[in-house]
Amino acid sequence: KNMQSFTDDAARYYYSIKLGTRIIIVLCSFLYVLQILTNRPYTVEICVIPLLLYHEIYRLLTQAFFHVNIIHLLMNLLSFAPLGSIFESHVGTVQFLYLTIIFSITSGMMIIILAWMWAYIPLLSSSHYFLQCTVGLSSVIFALITIECYRVNNERQIICMRIPSRVYPFVLVILLQWILPSVSFLGHLSGILLGIAFAYGKLEIIMLKQETVMMIEGWTWVKALLTDGSGFISLTSISSLPISSNNTATSMS
Numbered sequence: 001k002n003m004q005s006f007t008d009d010a011a012r013y014y015y016s017i018k019l020g021t022r023i024i025i026v027l028c029s030f031l032y033v034l035q036i037l038t039n040r041p042y043t044v045e046i047c048v049i050p051l052l053l054y055h056e057i058y059r060l061l062t063q064a065f066f067h068v069n070i071i072h073l074l075m076n077l078l079s080f081a082p083l084g085s086i087f088e089s090h091v092g093t094v095q096f097l098y099l100t101i102i103f104s105i106t107s108g109m110m111i112i113i114l115a116w117m118w119a120y121i122p123l124l125s126s127s128h129y130f131l132q133c134t135v136g137l138s139s140v141i142f143a144l145i146t147i148e149c150y151r152v153n154n155e156r157q158i159i160c161m162r163i164p165s166r167v168y169p170f171v172l173v174i175l176l177q178w179i180l181p182s183v184s185f186l187g188h189l190s191g192i193l194l195g196i197a198f199a200y201g202k203l204e205i206i207m208l209k210q211e212t213v214m215m216i217e218g219w220t221w222v223k224a225l226l227t228d229g230s231g232f233i234s235l236t237s238i239s240s241l242p243i244s245s246n247n248t249a250t251s252m253s
Contacts, residue, residue, distance in 0.1 A: 019231035020096040021084035025077050028065050028137060032073050035066070047135035048108045048187075060108035061101065067136050076137040083144040090151075093233045094213045094222075100140060102206060103194060107139035110190035118186075134184040139191040145169050146195025169195070210235065 014022070046062035067073040088096040115129040149156070149165040156168045163171055169192045177185050197203055208216075213235050216222060225232040 015231065016085075017081050017231065018085040018088040018093065018096075018233055019225065020088045020093040020100075020233070021081060022231060023097065024065075024084065024100055024137075025081065028067065028073065028077060031066050032070070044133060047133040048111050060105045063108055063135050064100075064104035064137050064140055072136055076141060079141050080137055080144075083141060083148065086148060087144050088233055090238065092213060092235050092238055093225075093231075094216050094235075095208055096233075098208050102203070103140045103143050103191075106203075107143065107187070107190040107194050108134075110193060111139070111184075111186045114186045114190060129186055132184065132186070134187040136184070136187070138184065139187045139194070142169060142173070142188045142191025143195040143198065145172070146192050147199055150196070150199035 017025070046059055046066050048059050048063040067076065084096070084100075087099075091099065111129075111134055115132075118129050146169045149168050153165045155162045156165050157163075158168065158171055158175065161171075173185070173188045173192065176183055176188065194203075217226070217234055226234055
């Protein structure tokens, strides 16, 4: 009976997550299982390593969806589920999936830029990050944390402190780095910078236009998802539709 109750609760929680967020969760889980079944450490082959990126550009995309171990995977997915669902509710499922890919690629590019800066700025002058293998969904997660902190600009509590919402992501990065020194500092920092850029509308130029989103939602197989309980958020079902001056359905209201 207890097992049945746990299964029912887990199923309710899973289906309370928006569809696009569930798709990313399933993708990351599938790729991790693939690693286990093939007994192959794909993370080394697909992570962002600035020194290798010149020849292996695909790493910009693949780095976000693979994870090192089960703890890494679970921590990221448990954080991503609520944050992704909130963001998806504001931008819609099609835009959300597109932005997740964009965030992955862009954060990978920012990791490269930050690694170069770290190596050549006199006060820092360290090549450590050139060889660091950055992998996992955390850069996207920190982008979502930052976007939410800018969208709901109030005080947040961390441990015993109450801090301004917009400072919260930076404090969280420092705290995580102190507790878990092996986590990717540049990966988290790139996510924060990406979230700030999005919050200020600097990424609108590469976002999907409303008419493009509506065209995709009109495809037959996408229409099949537009049912109650599917978790699909269509453009017309967004309660506060984010519309900017250039007709891009992306900025948070």
